[in-house]
Amino acid sequence: MKxxxxxxxxxxxxxxxxxxxxxxxxxxLGSFAIxxxxxxxxxxxxxxxxxxxxxQIAENPLDKEKLKADARNNxxxxxxxxxxxxxxxxxxxxxxxxxxxxxxxxxxxxxxxxGSKYFLYASFDDTSVVVTSKIANLIVYPEWLILWPWIVAIxxxxxxxYVLKRLLNPxxxxxESAKRISEGDLAYRITVHPKTELARLTTSLNKMAADLQxxxxxxxxxxxxxxxxxxxxxxxMKVSLALLQQNEITADLTSxxxxxxxxxxxLLEGERLxxxxxxxxxxxxxxxxxxxDVLSETRLSERVEITSxxxxxxxxxxxxxxxxxxxxxxxxAIDHATSEEKVKLSxxxxxxxxxxxxxxxxPGIPTDMLEKVFTPFFHAEDINHRSTDGVGLALFLxxxxxxxxxxxxxxxxxxxxxxxFSFSLPISCIAxxx
Amino acid sequence: xxxxxxxxxxxxxxxxxxEAYFAxxxxxxxxxxxxxxxLSELTLAQPDVLLLDVMMPQTDGFxxxxxxxxxxxxxxxxxxxxxxxxxxxxxxxxxADDYLAKPFEPRELVARVQVLVRRQTxxxxxxxxxxxxxLQISTSNHQATLKGEDIGLTGMxxxxxxxxxxxxxxxxxxxxxxxxxxxxxxxxxxxxIDILMSRLRQKLGDDPKHVKFIKTLRNVGxxxxxxxx
Numbered sequence: 001m002k003x004x005x006x007x008x009x010x011x012x013x014x015x016x017x018x019x020x021x022x023x024x025x026x027x028x029l030g031s032f033a034i035x036x037x038x039x040x041x042x043x044x045x046x047x048x049x050x051x052x053x054x055x056q057i058a059e060n061p062l063d064k065e066k067l068k069a070d071a072r073n074n075x076x077x078x079x080x081x082x083x084x085x086x087x088x089x090x091x092x093x094x095x096x097x098x099x100x101x102x103x104x105x106x107x108x109x110x111x112x113x114x115g116s117k118y119f120l121y122a123s124f125d126d127t128s129v130v131v132t133s134k135i136a137n138l139i140v141y142p143e144w145l146i147l148w149p150w151i152v153a154i155x156x157x158x159x160x161x162y163v164l165k166r167l168l169n170p171x172x173x174x175x176e177s178a179k180r181i182s183e184g185d186l187a188y189r190i191t192v193h194p195k196t197e198l199a200r201l202t203t204s205l206n207k208m209a210a211d212l213q214x215x216x217x218x219x220x221x222x223x224x225x226x227x228x229x230x231x232x233x234x235x236x237m238k239v240s241l242a243l244l245q246q247n248e249i250t251a252d253l254t255s256x257x258x259x260x261x262x263x264x265x266x267l268l269e270g271e272r273l274x275x276x277x278x279x280x281x282x283x284x285x286x287x288x289x290x291x292x293d294v295l296s297e298t299r300l301s302e303r304v305e306i307t308s309x310x311x312x313x314x315x316x317x318x319x320x321x322x323x324x325x326x327x328x329x330x331x332x333a334i335d336h337a338t339s340e341e342k343v344k345l346s347x348x349x350x351x352x353x354x355x356x357x358x359x360x361x362x363p364g365i366p367t368d369m370l371e372k373v374f375t376p377f378f379h380a381e382d383i384n385h386r387s388t389d390g391v392g393l394a395l396f397l398x399x400x401x402x403x404x405x406x407x408x409x410x411x412x413x414x415x416x417x418x419x420x421f422s423f424s425l426p427i428s429c430i431a432x433x434x
Numbered sequence: 435x436x437x438x439x440x441x442x443x444x445x446x447x448x449x450x451x452x453e454a455y456f457a458x459x460x461x462x463x464x465x466x467x468x469x470x471x472x473l474s475e476l477t478l479a480q481p482d483v484l485l486l487d488v489m490m491p492q493t494d495g496f497x498x499x500x501x502x503x504x505x506x507x508x509x510x511x512x513x514x515x516x517x518x519x520x521x522x523x524x525x526x527x528x529x530a531d532d533y534l535a536k537p538f539e540p541r542e543l544v545a546r547v548q549v550l551v552r553r554q555t556x557x558x559x560x561x562x563x564x565x566x567x568x569l570q571i572s573t574s575n576h577q578a579t580l581k582g583e584d585i586g587l588t589g590m591x592x593x594x595x596x597x598x599x600x601x602x603x604x605x606x607x608x609x610x611x612x613x614x615x616x617x618x619x620x621x622x623x624x625x626x627i628d629i630l631m632s633r634l635r636q637k638l639g640d641d642p643k644h645v646k647f648i649k650t651l652r653n654v655g656x657x658x659x660x661x662x663x
Contacts, residue, residue, distance in 0.1 A: 228489055231515035232445055235537035239451040242540040243458070261537055286649065286657040289603030296661075314605040314651045431605065431654040 008197045011167055019160040023153050030149030032139045036113070039140045040106055043120065047107040051122055054109075058127040062087060079130040088130075092117075099130060170198035174205055181205075186213035223271050227264050234261055266393040270376065273400035280318040280404055284431050287313050287347065294326045303334050305342040311349050314431040317405060325398045325409070329358040329421045332395070336362035353407070353424040360420075364413040373411060374399045398423070405429060437551050440464045440481035442472035442498065443513065444490045452540065459544045469493035476506065482554070483547050486530070488514035496528055503529035509550035513538070564599050566660035569638070569647065571599055578638075585637045590615060590630055595638075598648060598658035607655040631656065 006014070034042070043050065057067070062080060064087060071078045071089040079088035081096055094114045099121060103110040112119045117137050121130040141148065173190045180188040186209055190202045234257050241250050241257070272279050288310040295301040315322070333343040337360055344359040365373060372378055377392040395409075402409040407425040414420050439456065441449055444467050453463040464479045466472035469492060476484070484502070488495035499510055510529065515536040526533060532546055564571040570579045576592045578585050587595065597614050598606065606614075608627050615627075631648070638647050647660045 228515040231536050232448070235515065236445070236448045236451055238537045239448060239455050239540045243451065243455055257537060284605035284607075284654065286603045286605055286651070286659060289657065289659055292661070293603060312649070312651075314654045314657065319603075431651065 008167065012164075015160055015163055015167070019156060022156045026149040026153035026156065028149075029139065030147075030153065033146055033149060034140055035143045035146050036118075036140060037143065039118070039136070040104075040111055043109065043111060044106045047109050050120065051108045054120075054122040054129040054131065055124060057129045058122070058124040074133075075135055076131050076133045081128045081130070083126050093119075093130060093132070096128065096130070168198075170202050174198075174201055177202075177205055177209065181209050181212065186216060220271065223268055227268050230264050231261065263393070266397055269397055270393060270400060273397065273404055277404050277406070280321065282316055283319050284314050284316050285319045287311060287315050290315065290319065290323065291326065291345070291347065294323050294330065297327075300330055300334065303337075303343055304330060304345050307344050307346040308348060310347050311354075313349070313354075315354075315425070315429050316431050317425065317429050318401070321401045322405075325401050325423060326356070326358075328394045328398055329356075329423065333358050333360035333362070333421070336360055338362055349427070349430070352427050354427060354430060356423040356425075358421045358423075359414060359418060361418040364417050364419045365411065367413070370411055370413070374409070436460060436462045437483065437547065438462050438464060438479060438481040439483045439485060439547055440466060440472065440475055440479060441485040441487075442466045442469065442490070442495075443485070443487035444468065445487070452543075455540050456544070461544065461547065469498050472498070473502075476502065476508070481508065482551050484508050484510045485543075485547075486510055486512050488512055499530055500528045509554055511543070511546060511550070564596075564662070566599065566647070566662055569599075569660060571596060580637075580639065587634070587637060591634045591637070594630060595634055595648075598656060599660065602658045602660065602662065605651060605655045605657045611656070 057070075057078065057080060062082065062085070067078055067080070067087070068089050070076075077088065077090035077092070079086070079093045086096075094117075098114050099112045099119055100110075102114055103112045103121075105111075108122060110121050110123075112121065117132060118140055119130050119132045121128055170190070177188055177190045188209060189206050192199055192202050192206065237257055238254070241253055244250050291306070291310055295304060330343060330345065337343065339361055341361045343361075345357070346359075347354070347356050349355075374395050376396045378395070399409045402423055402425070405425055407423065407429075409421065409423050411419055411421050437460070439461055441452065441463060443449055443465075446465075446467055449463070449465040449467070453465065456463040464475055464481055466475045469490065472486075475481070486495045486499055490498075495512055495514070499512065502508070502510070509531045511532045511534055512530045513534055513536055531550055534543060534546065563573060568581045572578070573596065576587070576589065578587050578592065578595060593615060594611065597611070611627050612623075631650075635648055640647050645659065647658060649657050649659045651657060
């Protein structure tokens, strides 16, 4: 069905008006509808009165004006056949022979159905009087057809539901696309619908997504280029430094170059992680080995106490990035320890997540600073809680990595002093229990 | 003998400095600033090692690496300033032997060049072996020793152990193992992995209660948990 290009308001108005009219008619017809069987019973109960009425017409001389008036007042059509003379108030009567052929007697009366119409007639001497009612013809149906008004009402409701759904489809799609765009799927586009207000909405959303995509793409290219352009001179500087005689100054310069390189790398990683889980390189890895790798690679194991047996499970995660998180949390905790007490590491599985917590015995973090430790370039020297490498991005990246895995990274102070970083991963990251 | 290293990189300044640094370490650096120049130097100078920059105008390092690998088996180290993990994977898949992110420590570059040259000249004589405490896995003679004694692995058992031990911690599903081992025996089937695994474990002396080397993760697969020494 081709809907003309009306506004959404007009379309909805037409839809509701048409639906209301059809439904009302159907309800009215449905409530009054009776079967032929019931109609015959109805007639047989009143057959004496009806017979008398017809008899009156038959016995009186044929008064056309009076017949017309009677017919109009009672909303019926009347046909009188006297000998060869035939008179009817409407011209939709069938041949009299057809009526008699289909006739079924009800007492003195005859009930006859020709085509889809019902007639009632009686014969007196040389006169026959036939009556049919417009209303009766509307509400009397064969048994199998009795439910049609209800069926039509349901069909109309279904049709209007379908049309309404189609009309409002772009809104649903707009919501869906807004959701997908917000999740980072900038390549997603909505199908554009005919020219309605909603089409303008979808076109605008599509344009917004395209603009955002272009913006992010150019931002990524820019970052790539910056990374390349900045790292190239750093590389040259490193070679030049290596040519010099090694002393304290060259060591400082090397350390500064490494700092700048880390900064570039971590800024880029932060940008990449903005795209969410799509950037992750998921692999299946044995959790105890993962923890062991982190502890052995940085010789941190003597400073760390694993408080409970590590769950012997395989994880489906981005191994490199999860190691980055663990390494940074543990290094951070060690860096801020004020005593020789070991940093506590625990890995527990509690529905609905796998929880890795790292507890240190440092001075803790002031409550108002707790959330700020995850912001980029957070250097709170006053609380002595800088991130490991001094770039000020590591904790920010750790949080982004946790979020890309649908997990969380939070921090809270522990009594009497120290703080605990809790890194949770959804239970779905576990490949299977042993 | 002086080791000849060819660098294909459009950064002339870096190349010049590296040349000076390499000279201090008894390495000769041949410089090519474009892909075409590099390809001709490759045949003319017959270098021992090739350093290849990823980001170059015209032909990028990955394409060039793939092209060179078709005809030449020279050890290749990829250099990149982008430093993305995907670069590393791509570079190694295309046939590079090693990968170094810019800015690199020149000392490290020299060390890696020397390792590659040594490996190249010693091919067939000594192969790298994996060592996990009591367990030694020697790639050259397909032999594994436990506490110094040969445990007599069959070809399949050795391949299985080598595959797992060269990726400690990584979990292999039965299907993955099947695919990897198919090269040796096309008839191998799912159940036979289990039989193979149980024979291998027996030879490794792995007690199911105190697993030292190969861990089973039910419904997931197998992983090597031996600690390298």
